Amino acid sequence: MEAQGYSRVSGKVGVALVTTGGGTINSLSGILSAYLDSVPVLILSGNESSFHCENMQEFRAYGVQGFDSKTVAEPITKSASRILSATEITAKFNEAWESASTDRMGPVLVDFPMDLQRKMTSSSEQIVISAADRRNMKSDQPESNIKLITECAKRLSKANRPLLYFGNGVRGESALARARELVEKYQIPFCLSWSALDLFEDAHPLNMGRIGIYGDRASNVILQKSDFILCVGTRLAIPQIGYDRDDFARMADRWIVDVDLIELSKFAKHQWNTICQSSDTFLDQLLTELVYLPKSDSLSLWVSNAQEIWQKLPRSEQIGAAVGSAHEVHSFDVINFLNSVLHEDAIVATDVGAGLLTGHYALAAKGTQRIFTSQGLGEMGFGLPGAIGAHFADPKRQLICLNTDGAIMFNLQELQLVKHHKIPMKLFIFNNDGYTMIKISQQNLFDARVSGSDINSGISFPLFSDLAKTFGFEYCLVDSLSSFESALRPALESPEAVLIEIKMSPDQKYLPRLATSKLADGTLVSPPLEDLDPMISIESLRDLLGYQPHANSYKSRGLSYEQRQD
Structure with missing residues (x-):
């Protein structure tokens, strides 16, 4: 994930070194994320000696930590290969680099057995890689369109x-x-x-x-x-x-x-x-x-x-229905404030939940700002390591990470990396006491019955003030509109890493959005893309479109399409 962040900001190939077994397995989420988002990353995975790797699929394992990473990575990379001879090393690396960085870019994995890591090689030892070893290296596009x-x-x-x-x-x-x-x-x-x-x-x-x-x-x-x-x-x-x-x-x-x-x-x-x-x-x-x-x-x-x-x-105006009480802080408040103070070359990495849904909806890009997340996979835990990698691509730029109470828990260990390298990250944690998106879906589909989504249904989170102290971050709490700007502005201006906790309403919605409507008879209806929740009147929608709205727009409102006024 950090290699992704580096690549997304620098425009270069990111490189990750992972150990065999558990190390390779732990990297799979980041590899798949890079594959879905077409991010060029080269993953070098260690393994047991080449002798033990030749027939890996026939055994569960020769020893411990040995693992057929090549086979597992093949479906989620542009190419996955294993070096089985010192004469292949240079050519395999060259091929992997070219594959990652050409045509539709993406991750490549080279499995590197431990005995061959000690071998000396030179460019004169290159060999030709057979076509059978190439997967998706060149796109199958016609020569002329x-x-x-x-x-x-x-x-x-x-x-x-x-x-x-x-x-x-x-x-x-x-x-x-x-x-x-x-x-x-x-x-x-x-x-x-x-x-x-x-x-x-x-x-x-x-x-x-x-x-x-x-x-x-x-x-x-x-x-x-x-x-x-x-x-x-x-x-x-x-x-x-x-x-x-x-x-x-x-x-x-x-x-x-x-x-x-x-x-x-x-x-x-x-x-x-x-x-x-x-x-x-x-x-x-x-x-x-x-x-x-x-x-x-x-x-x-x-x-x-x-x-x-x-x-x-x-x-x-479109986010008005999401805000709720005028006295509570909501994530749109934060984004609107950031729009007024972010540097024109700021880097903003977001994680799943409020950071993504609010940030990527309402951040007003300007200058050379770089705003990114894991779009295709949407895995919880991407934001923090993604931001760290982005920092190493361009350390002088303002660095913001929009995270959540749920997602930050997936990669807490990276907080020490931020402290160790003295990265002046401003880490926002939107705290809504649970997995709000899961809770909203459960409430909508299961008559308000919820499970494993908040403190009353089986989960909870630590005191983030204690977490900041443990890892040596400065700490800022925003829990009211009255102290909103006075708390945020000095936190953003600090030269140190700051954990900024945004205490939100647990009931904040993320609107507008395309919402499936449940009719009185239990039938589910999906409105067309232009008919977002909260719905406007059918007459207003017709006036905006300049033609008769989709039949599902009528059904979603409990109206008869057959009785429409043309």
């Missing part, structure tokens, strides 16, 4: 309400430069995935926000009004598109560009136009083909309409 790109440019030029959607795949310097050129030259509105929310400033006039089931209501409405959408460098996971792929941008001519042909196969049966190409190559060719401007009059009208939707549905 020029006809498809020409058609894409043609349709984009004819669109009245085009929308661009950028993901983490355009983070590379070349691709990002071309994405910005496309936006600025043609003034096309765009949205960003949560993995890419820091690629453009939040205040950019053409930035239409963050689509998703925990996204901006305005963004989702704009998406469903568009007549052309071009998705570049995003795999469009369920948290982004909702539960019905056919309904995503249902009024639009839909295009998706991805370097991974297998990833694109998800859209084969859903009337999508797919192009297998790297983001930088595609955008470069698109800009070449887009020789005339999109419809300037209709585009200007579309931008004005989209901005008007944002004025009607500002982010600040």
Whole structure:
């Protein structure tokens, strides 16, 4: 996880050294997280001597701690290999490095038996690695997509309400430069995935926000009004598109560009136009083909309409229902305050729960800020080690970790690493006395019966003031709005590591969100992506969309779609 944090901030390959057996097993969550988020990481795992490794699958173990890490890692890495001869060492390392850092990037594992670790080697001992040992090293993309790109440019030029959607795949310097050129030259509105929310400033006039089931209501409405959408460098996971792929941008001519042909196969049966190409190559060719401007009059009208939707549905009002009592601190208070004080080059790593759902919804990216989490796996415990790795990539930048009372418990040992290396991290712990997301789901689905989600149902957490003292952190408690800024500001300005406990309401909700509705007869109905909870009136939704809402929007409100007013 720390190697991931380093890679996410530096843009380089992160490297992790793990011991055999338990060490390799403990690294699997981080490896899978890197695989799902396409983060280039090289994992070197130790093992027993090469003699014992040759036929590992035939035995449970020769001795102790021996483990067939190669076989276990194969499904969750771009490549997993084992060195069985000193003559392979240089070539295996070269291959692993190339695999991690090219095409759709990701983790690679090289298993290194202990006897071969002592061998001397040189570049003259390289051997050719057979094709059978290569897994996913090069994407299976066609050599030329020029006809498809020409058609894409043609349709984009004819669109009245085009929308661009950028993901983490355009983070590379070349691709990002071309994405910005496309936006600025043609003034096309765009949205960003949560993995890419820091690629453009939040205040950019053409930035239409963050689509998703925990996204901006305005963004989702704009998406469903568009007549052309071009998705570049995003795999469009369920948290982004909702539960019905056919309904995503249902009024639009839909295009998706991805370097991974297998990833694109998800859209084969859903009337999508797919192009297998790297983001930088595609955008470069698109800009070449887009020789005339999109419809300037209709585009200007579309931008004005989209901005008007944002004025009607500002982010600040959308979170109102989540806040609850005006006297209690909630996580949105913290994010709003951070938006006003964070450095323009700050690094923010978040963990699952309030840190992720509040931070990635409401943090207003600016300057060269880097905001990240484990998106694909969403494992509890990522935030702290991810932030540590990010610090070593760029030690001079302000470092923030948004964590929770539940998630911090998964990697407490890393607090000592922060203290040992004198990392001036500001560690926020949102304390809501339990696993709030689990509790909310249990309350909604099981008639308020809860288990293992708060102090009254089987779990509890330590005093974080004692935890801070134990590890030598400065400590700051925020438990009231009256002392909010006076407590937070000096904590953020401290040159030391500070544990900042945010004592929240245990009943705070995370809104807006796409919520399944339970009808009177027990039937569950999933509304479309634009119809987030808390729901607005069906008339307001119709006015925003400019057309009749989805049938499930009526069903979710207990209304008859057949009796709608067209």
